[in-house]
Amino acid sequence: MESLKQQVFDANVALPAHRLVTFTWGNVSGIDRDRQLMVIKPSGVAYEQLRPEDMVVVDLDGNVVEGRYRPSSDTATHLVLYRRYPALGGIVHTHSTHATAWAQAGLTIPAFGTTHADYFSGDIPCTRALRREEVEGDYERETGRVIVETFTDRDPLHTPGVIVSQHGPFSWGSSPEEAVHNAVVLEEVAKMAWIACSVNPHLHPIDGYLMKKHFSRKHGADAYYGQK
Amino acid sequence: MESLKQQVFDANVALPAHRLVTFTWGNVSGIDRDRQLMVIKPSGVAYEQLRPEDMVVVDLDGNVVEGRYRPSSDTATHLVLYRRYPALGGIVHTHSTHATAWAQAGLTIPAFGTTHADYFSGDIPCTRALRREEVEGDYERETGRVIVETFTDRDPLHTPGVIVSQHGPFSWGSSPEEAVHNAVVLEEVAKMAWIACSVNPHLHPIDGYLMKKHFSRKHGADAYYGQK
Amino acid sequence: MESLKQQVFDANVALPAHRLVTFTWGNVSGIDRDRQLMVIKPSGVAYEQLRPEDMVVVDLDGNVVEGRYRPSSDTATHLVLYRRYPALGGIVHTHSTHATAWAQAGLTIPAFGTTHADYFSGDIPCTRALRREEVEGDYERETGRVIVETFTDRDPLHTPGVIVSQHGPFSWGSSPEEAVHNAVVLEEVAKMAWIACSVNPHLHPIDGYLMKKHFSRKHGADAYYGQK
Amino acid sequence: MESLKQQVFDANVALPAHRLVTFTWGNVSGIDRDRQLMVIKPSGVAYEQLRPEDMVVVDLDGNVVEGRYRPSSDTATHLVLYRRYPALGGIVHTHSTHATAWAQAGLTIPAFGTTHADYFSGDIPCTRALRREEVEGDYERETGRVIVETFTDRDPLHTPGVIVSQHGPFSWGSSPEEAVHNAVVLEEVAKMAWIACSVNPHLHPIDGYLMKKHFSRKHGADAYYGQK
Numbered sequence: 001m002e003s004l005k006q007q008v009f010d011a012n013v014a015l016p017a018h019r020l021v022t023f024t025w026g027n028v029s030g031i032d033r034d035r036q037l038m039v040i041k042p043s044g045v046a047y048e049q050l051r052p053e054d055m056v057v058v059d060l061d062g063n064v065v066e067g068r069y070r071p072s073s074d075t076a077t078h079l080v081l082y083r084r085y086p087a088l089g090g091i092v093h094t095h096s097t098h099a100t101a102w103a104q105a106g107l108t109i110p111a112f113g114t115t116h117a118d119y120f121s122g123d124i125p126c127t128r129a130l131r132r133e134e135v136e137g138d139y140e141r142e143t144g145r146v147i148v149e150t151f152t153d154r155d156p157l158h159t160p161g162v163i164v165s166q167h168g169p170f171s172w173g174s175s176p177e178e179a180v181h182n183a184v185v186l187e188e189v190a191k192m193a194w195i196a197c198s199v200n201p202h203l204h205p206i207d208g209y210l211m212k213k214h215f216s217r218k219h220g221a222d223a224y225y226g227q228k
Numbered sequence: 229m230e231s232l233k234q235q236v237f238d239a240n241v242a243l244p245a246h247r248l249v250t251f252t253w254g255n256v257s258g259i260d261r262d263r264q265l266m267v268i269k270p271s272g273v274a275y276e277q278l279r280p281e282d283m284v285v286v287d288l289d290g291n292v293v294e295g296r297y298r299p300s301s302d303t304a305t306h307l308v309l310y311r312r313y314p315a316l317g318g319i320v321h322t323h324s325t326h327a328t329a330w331a332q333a334g335l336t337i338p339a340f341g342t343t344h345a346d347y348f349s350g351d352i353p354c355t356r357a358l359r360r361e362e363v364e365g366d367y368e369r370e371t372g373r374v375i376v377e378t379f380t381d382r383d384p385l386h387t388p389g390v391i392v393s394q395h396g397p398f399s400w401g402s403s404p405e406e407a408v409h410n411a412v413v414l415e416e417v418a419k420m421a422w423i424a425c426s427v428n429p430h431l432h433p434i435d436g437y438l439m440k441k442h443f444s445r446k447h448g449a450d451a452y453y454g455q456k
Numbered sequence: 457m458e459s460l461k462q463q464v465f466d467a468n469v470a471l472p473a474h475r476l477v478t479f480t481w482g483n484v485s486g487i488d489r490d491r492q493l494m495v496i497k498p499s500g501v502a503y504e505q506l507r508p509e510d511m512v513v514v515d516l517d518g519n520v521v522e523g524r525y526r527p528s529s530d531t532a533t534h535l536v537l538y539r540r541y542p543a544l545g546g547i548v549h550t551h552s553t554h555a556t557a558w559a560q561a562g563l564t565i566p567a568f569g570t571t572h573a574d575y576f577s578g579d580i581p582c583t584r585a586l587r588r589e590e591v592e593g594d595y596e597r598e599t600g601r602v603i604v605e606t607f608t609d610r611d612p613l614h615t616p617g618v619i620v621s622q623h624g625p626f627s628w629g630s631s632p633e634e635a636v637h638n639a640v641v642l643e644e645v646a647k648m649a650w651i652a653c654s655v656n657p658h659l660h661p662i663d664g665y666l667m668k669k670h671f672s673r674k675h676g677a678d679a680y681y682g683q684k
Numbered sequence: 685m686e687s688l689k690q691q692v693f694d695a696n697v698a699l700p701a702h703r704l705v706t707f708t709w710g711n712v713s714g715i716d717r718d719r720q721l722m723v724i725k726p727s728g729v730a731y732e733q734l735r736p737e738d739m740v741v742v743d744l745d746g747n748v749v750e751g752r753y754r755p756s757s758d759t760a761t762h763l764v765l766y767r768r769y770p771a772l773g774g775i776v777h778t779h780s781t782h783a784t785a786w787a788q789a790g791l792t793i794p795a796f797g798t799t800h801a802d803y804f805s806g807d808i809p810c811t812r813a814l815r816r817e818e819v820e821g822d823y824e825r826e827t828g829r830v831i832v833e834t835f836t837d838r839d840p841l842h843t844p845g846v847i848v849s850q851h852g853p854f855s856w857g858s859s860p861e862e863a864v865h866n867a868v869v870l871e872e873v874a875k876m877a878w879i880a881c882s883v884n885p886h887l888h889p890i891d892g893y894l895m896k897k898h899f900s901r902k903h904g905a906d907a908y909y910g911q912k
Contacts (some may be wrong), residue, residue, distance in 0.1 A: 022416050024410070025343070039341035044454030071312045073445060095343045097416070104340035105431060112788035115709070115779045116850045132437045139441055142860055166434050167342045179705070188706050188781070194427055195785035199878055203789060206850050209816045217757060225757045226728030250644050251637070254572070272682030298633035301673060301681045323571045325644070329651035331583050333659060354669055360665045395570045421654055458755070476874050480864070481799070500910030529909045552798045557879035559885060560796035588893045595897055621797045622890050626879060650883055 001039065001059060001066070008039045008090075010050040015094060016047045018184050020066035023176050026094035027072040030176040031082050033089075036060050038082060042069030059087065066112030079146025081172065085156045092183040099169035102126065106165045109193050110205040116193075116205065117214035118180035119160065119185045125150050126163040143167070158215070161186040229267065229285060229294070232258050236267045236318075237280040239404035243322060244275045246412050254322035255300040257308050261317075266310060270297030288451050302370065308372025309400065313384045313443040318404030320411040325399035326418035330354065333395045337421050338433040344421070345434065345442035347388065347413045353378050353389040371395070387444070389414040457495065457513060457522070459488050464495045464546075465508040467632035469548060474501045482550035483528040486632040487538050489545075492516050494538060498525030529596065536600025536627065541612045546632030548639040554646035555625035557593050558582065562621045565649050566661040572649070573662065573670035575616065575641045581606050582619040599623070612670070617642040685750070688714050692723045692774075693736040695860035699778060700731045702868050707777035710778035711756040713862040715766050720744050722766060726753030757824065764828025765856065769840045774860030774865040782874035786810065790849045793877050794889040800855060800877070801854075801890065801898035803844065803869045809834050810847040815876065827851070842899070845870040 005194055011028040013020045024047070029040035039055050044081050056067035060083060062075055072078075078091045094100075107125040111117055116124075127146045134142035147170065160182040169190075171182040197203055201214035218225045239256040242411075243249045252275065267283050288311060293376035300306075306319045318383035320330075330337055338354040338367035341346055344352075346408055362370035368415045375390050375398065386409040399410040425431055446453045467484040471477045473609050477558055479582040480503070487494035495511050503625045512523035516539060518531055526535075534547045550563075551555075558565055567623035572580075603626065616638040618624055619626035627638040674681045695712040699705045708731070711725035722726055723739050740751035744767060746759055756762075762775045778784075786793055793808040798807075811834045818826035831846050831854065844866040845855035853874075855866040881887055904911045 022412060042455065070455055097420055099425060100343055101420045102427060104402060104420060105428035107428055112850070113784060115784055127437075130438070132435070135441045150311035166340070166438060167324050171721060173889055176864060184706060192785045192788060194423055195782060196714075198426060198790035198882060200787060200789035200791055207816070209819050210814070213819045227726070227754055241459050250640060270683065296522075298683055325648060326651060328569060328571055328650045330655060332648060332652035333656035335656055360663070360667070363669045394568070394666060422651055426654060478868060489848055498911070521898060553876055556797060556799055557876045558883060560876060561884035562882055585891075588891070591893050591897045592851055615768070622796070622894060628800035654882060 002033065002052075003038050004005040004032055005055040005057075006052050006122045006174065007176050008041070008055050009050065010052060011090065011092070011180045012041045012050060013047055015092070015183070018095045018211050019167075020096040020183055020187060021047070022095065026090045026092070026190075028090065028176050028180060029075075029078045030090045031088070033086070034176065035084050037065060038075075040071050040075055040078060042067070042071060043073050045069065053176070055186065064154065066204055068210045074143075076140035077144040077147075077170070080141055081156075081170070084144075085172075087157050087174065088172045089174040090179035091170065092176075092179040093168070093170050094183055094187075095168045095218070096183065096190075098194055099163060099187050101194065103163045104164060108162065109162075109190055110203075111211055112193050112196050112203060112217070114150075114189060114214045116189045117180075117211045118218050119182060119215075120189070121158040121207065121215040122140075124159070124161055124163060124186065124189070127165050129165045137218045156220075202217065229260065229264075229265065230280075232260055232267050233283040233285075235404050236269070236283050238280065239318065239320070239408045240269045240278060241275055242405075242408045243320070243411070246408070248322045248411055248415060249275070250322040251324070254319065254320070254324075255302055256320045256404050256408060257300070257303075257306045257334050258318045259316070264393050265293060266303075266306065267305060268299050268303055270295070271300050272397070273297065300342070302371075304368035305372040305375075306368065308369055309384075309398070310373065312372075312376050313400075315385050315402065316400045316404040318407035319398065319400045320404075320407040321396070321398050321413055322415075323396045324411065324415040324418075326422055327391060327415050328395075329422065330376060331391045331393060332416050335391075337391065337418055338431075339439055340421050340431060341434060342438065344443045344447045345418045345439045346446050347410060348385040348417070349431065349443040349444075349447075350382070352387065352389055352391060352414065352417070353382075355393050380449045386447075457491075459507075460488055460495050461513070462508050462512040463559075463632050463637045464511050465506065465548060467548070467636045468497045468506060469503055470633075471548070471639070473667070475644060476639055477503070478551070482552075483530055483637060484546065484548045484554050484632050485528070485531075485534045486546045486560045486600055487544070489542070493521060494531075494534065495532060496527050496531055498523070499527060499529050500628060501525065525579040527609070527625065531616075532594065532600075533597035533600040533626070534602075536597055537603065537612075537626070539629075540604050543613050543630065544628045545630040546635035547626065547628045548632075548635040549624070549626050550639055550643075551624045552639065552643040555649055556623075557650065558623045558646050559619045559621060561681070563590060563619075565619065567618050567667055568661060570662075570666065570670045572645045573667045574674050575638060575669040575671075576645070577609070577614040577675075579661065580615065580617055580619060580642065580645070581610075583621050584635075585621045605677065612661060614675075628639050685716065685719075686719065686736075688716055688723050689739040689741075690736050691711065691781075691860050692725070692739050693704075693734065693866045695774065695776070695800045696725045696734060697731055698861075698864045699776070699865055699867070702864070704778045704780040704871060705866055706779070709891055710776070710780075712774065712776045712860050713756070713759075713762045715772070717770070718820065721749060722759075724755050724759055724762060726751070726755060727755065727757050730815070752771045758827075760822065760824035761828040761831075761854070763823055764856075765831065765840075765854070768828075768832050771841050771858065772856045773858040774863035775854065775856045776860075776863040777852070778852050778871075779852045780871040782852075783847060783871050784880055785851045785878065786874050787847045787849060791847075791872055793847065795895055796877050796880050796887060797890060798894065798898045799869075800873045802902050803866060803899075804873070805899040806838070806897060807889065808843070808845055808847060808870065808873070809838075811849050813849045813859075840843060842903075853906040
């Protein structure tokens with residue numbers, strides 16, 4: 001677990017380095033699928049004071065297995081996603097400025113260009129708003145469930161992020177590091193989409209063939225971007 | 229008083245570190261309720277030259293009790309708020325960019341999402357514009373009074389900040405440090421609200437149950453965010 | 457002259473420190489009224505390579521009196537302003553982002569709040585566009601003349617900056633240092649005004665009594681901001 | 685080739701220094717016209733790990749002549765431009781935020797002011813969107829071809845950049861260093877144009893005589909900006 005705790009720690013401190021969080025407004029987790037354990041940031045601890053050994057280990061029901069801190073208040077959301085999507089190795093939640101603004105606007109981010117399509121093979125969906133009984137009930141778990149409801153049969157690694165309405169972004173990947181990478185992309189894509197809409201309010205998403213071309217340049221069997 | 233002067237000093241120099249001020253456009257104060265004394269930044273002294281011993285001590289009528297400098301020109305505003313609200317331990321005034329833009333727009337910042345609701349249990353109100361006789365009279369005191377008038381029976385720790393129309397934000401908390409924390413939040417929330425409105429001009433505030441859920445996650449007897 | 461060259465050098469390197477310039481897109485000058493000499497940045501020399509001894513000294517007709525470089529291409533504009541306004545001790549020209557955007561928009565920046573009124577006792581005027589014969593003639597001198605034409609009988613120290621239509625901002629003060637201070641203010645005020653208009657498109661300037669109050673808090677016989 | 689590899693390396697690492705790239709979203713190339721060889725960044729290698737000896741040398745048909753890495757996935761686009769325009773010595777591609785937003789908006793950036801005209805003697809054109817068969821065919825080569833199609837008989841050194849619709853900016857110059865310089869200008873001009881349009885939606889481009897004046901201040905036989 002020490003290796004995963006280090007990875008999760010590194011991914012957490014990368015959030016302020018990428019200017020994705022103010023104060024403690026974010027968290028990263030990672031999962032050990034063999035041992036069925038999740039490692040996550042402790043709740044409300046400042047990034048500048050965080051140490052690898054402060055990471056909290058929980059089982060997939062959310063019981064703390066190791067660590068002297070309480071886990072992130074968003075733990076239940078992470079667990080819903082890990083249980084539903086076996087491909088996920090890391091999950092990130094932030095309140096990054098532009099992605100959160102789209103969440104507040106309650107709008108899906110359309111694919112307006114290749115920067116988007118290099119990572120997301122389609123739009124970045126915005127969930128519906130949670131209902132009163134969901135908010136007043138098991139709120140963090142319902143947040144996970146509304147993401148699953150929104151995704152229907154999407155492949156989560158082909159759409160490695162989501163906007164939770166009125167709340168903010170979640171992103172993920174095959175590792176904590178990749179999840180942070182996708183959080184950076186989501187924020188930058190959200191910023192570009194805002195400016196593009198401002199410059200041209202009558203904007204349409206790109207065509208499917210351009211989307212497919214760019215996504216497959218970077219992902220899958222025919223990828224030819226990068227060194228392998 | 230040395231401890232409070234150090235706290236107020238630390239809080240003042242945190243303002244430029246958080247990019248909330250240009251030049252000397254901001255000030256933080258703290259109060260010693262037992263001794264009925266307020267400590268505040270001296271007027272117009274550059275942050276990079278400020279030292280803890282430069283903080284000015286005034287009584288609650290505004291008379292300088294200790295210090296070789298003149299206190300902030302906004303001293304009277306701070307005093308009105310401390311006298312009216314016994315719960316306040318620290319107050320901040322800045323001209324931070326986005327909060328000031330909302331002040332210039334003369335508009336209340338609606339609660340558009342959970343980032344807002346984590347700190348403010350409702351909108352961030354904008355005062356009415358001051359009238360000619362108020363501006364030409366005891367201006368800084370009237371600025372405090374119009375804030376009090378705007379708040380009516382709001383709990384100031386449930387709405388730890390305000391937008392003074394055509395002027396800029398004030399925020400506060402139970403200590404100078406917490407007041408600065410809330411000044412950072414107010415600026416970030418103001419920025420997000422601007423972008424959200426730009427992306428979706430037909431935006432409505434969030435429902436009361438989501439507001440209540442998030443505010444009470446972080447505040448009050450049932451709080452479960454953080455480590456206690 | 458060595459002292460003025462040092463002042464002008466310090467003011468020039470303050471421009472990139474305040475993020476007001478990209479590459480070499482800016483210049484500061486200062487004047488020695490007794491000796492009737494102006495000191496200005498050399499044209500097109502990178503800020504990171506600039507040294508105090510590189511400053512160019514010219515007489516008020518623009519002849520180089522000292523220095524191995526050619527003076528800024530905007531020299532003639534500076535000279536028109538110094539000759540017309542005896543109170544000016546320093547002048548700055550930049551292409552700072554938001555002030556230049558207002559110049560491109562061809563619009564005067566209205567006084568929307570106290571941040572503006574603390575430094576400018578009225579709007580920040582935008583000149584008319586230069587005519588073909590002015591552009592094709594003595595262009596830089598005509599740029600100075602259209603500023604003078606725009607100011608009519610304004611006191612330049614009460615309006616320490618201007619927007620030249622389709623071009624960018626000029627600002628000034630009683631010294632090179634103060635001129636840079638006002639360039640920072642102009643850029644920040646331009647940014648705030650853009651955001652305020654975006655948030656509330658039906659915005660009106662502040663009333664004269666609030667303008668007067670704030671300007672006179674900082675300037676003139678009754679000023680009470682700062683330490684004397 | 686070692687000198688050109690160093691130049692291309694220096695130009696590549698200047699991209700993150702100028703905040704033009706996120707992760708590996710950019711590349712710079714240079715050409716040795718005598719030897720008919722192009723040097724370009726390897727594909728997908730992080731800037732912080734890049735070394736001069738990692739630059740890849742290819743012939744003008746795109747065959748790797750030297751280097752252990754695969755060249756940038758955009759290699760074919762660069763080659764089309766070098767073959768068509770003998771004056772080009774360096775080419776840059778980025779996904780810089782504001783220029784990419786204009787690309788997503790599918791709009792040409794009009795010349796709204798002198799900052800633009802100092803470098804671009806006319807608008808910064810946006811290509812048409814690529815057609816399905818172009819995207820699914822030899823995509824990167826078609827990207828070069830649509831730029832050439834857009835330029836018709838423009839002089840590429842008088843318009844040292846372009847917006848590829850739905851994708852992002854390319855810029856160039858007589859050297860890799862100058863190409864990066866123009867990439868910085870294009871991004872800043874794109875940002876200013878966005879804000880100017882936001883402040884004044886009814887904006888028109890500047891007149892030809894102002895365009896010509898500013899471009900010729902900096903370029904050509906009559907240039908008088910700078911030191912020679």
